[in-house]
Amino acid sequence: MHRSGIKANPDLKKAIVELKGDSKSLYMKVEIAKEEFVLKGTGKLAGSKVSEDDFKTLASVLEENVACYVFFRDPTIGNEEKWVLCQYMPDLARVNSKMLYASSRASMKESFGHEVLTEDYFISDKNEMVYSVFMKSREKVDKSELLTFEEQAKNEAKRGEILAMSDGVALTVADVPITVSKAASDAVTACVDKKTNVAILLLESNTQELLSETSIVKQNAAMEDIAKVCTAKKEPRYLYHRYIHQNPDTKEQKTAHLFIYYCPDDAQPRMKMMYSTCKAMVLRVLEKMNVPVTNKFEASTGGELTDRVVMDELYPKKTEKVTFKKPKAGGKKGKRRLISKKKFTAS
Helix, strand or coil: CCCCCCEEEEHHHHHHHHHHHHCEEEEEEEEEEEEEEEEEEEEEEECCCHHHHHHHHHHHHHCCCEEEEEEEEEECCCCCCCCEEEECCCCCHHHHHHHHHHHHHHHHHHHCCHHHCCEEECCCHHHHHHHHHHHHHHHHHCHHHHHHHHHHHHHHHCCCCCCCCCEEEEEEEEEEEEECCCHHHHHHHHHHHCCCCEEEEEEEECCCCCCCCCCCCCCCCCCCHHHHHHHHHCCCEEEEEEEECCCCCCEEEEEEEEEEECCCCCCHHHHHHHHHHHHHHHHHHHHHHHCCEEEEEEEEEHHCCHHHHHHHHHHCCCCCCCCCCCCCCCCCCCCCCCCCCCCCCCC
8 A cells, every 4th residue: 555645735734834833732633535535623832831621622622433643742851842753543334444544644734744753653542641641651762762863863873874775675655664683684594594493573663663573593494493582471472484394195394484473462552553563563574585485364362372272273273064964754745736727716
């Protein structure tokens, strides 16, 4: 899915300029209507800086079944003049609406201006629009990740850490950039080269960079080992597994190249959405790297990351069709009875 081509209408463009120029502005709500980004509302700060009460105001403008974008002033120290894009995708919103908003996010950010935006905030429930919840989501973010796109690019250029094609792969699909770190690329390559038999991959939640889970590096890791690593945290993971096994029928040794998408039921909704959206892109990355994938399946519990489940996926049991013969009627048939066609009339 590519950019949706949706643009901001004139009223919204004017409102964006006014919002940025007003130090008392708190938020701007935007929806998609008639193939345009349209303004649905703005609000002012309750005090001199963003507070818990302001987040209650933000939550109040969210509807139970309508997706939208909300730009609000960044409450973190040092970023008071910058803005956060909240992509609100409630579970009750229409599926096609969710897809439209997901594919239009980059265009919306371009209309608003990348230079004043920091981290995106993805939520699917109004209850996640809470000051403490938002600030907690920022605790895990490095200070460098709060910089704007241009500031990050300058710092990376100074450190010489910008990924080149020789070090990794960069793809943009559905407006969500997937950057493969050198560690993740090396982990997959080591698996293909038979130095290890599994690469466990994870996404950095703010940059969508594909990283490598380094807590398991074995030449022949068992499914039990893989399950322990995946279930250690309530977070989704992608697995690339060179699965060596014995064909149950021919007893020959076989190798299957598995791509497993592991997503626990109790993972955060935001992470579920991100991993689900990026799954196809990760497969595209593997394809671009000429990595073979013979089988794909999903798991949501550690109990599904077992040899038995994998073998059932690889060699599904054939079910024989059972047919029953119709029993023959016993005894001699009686004489065929004729039904009178005489018409009866009511007396």
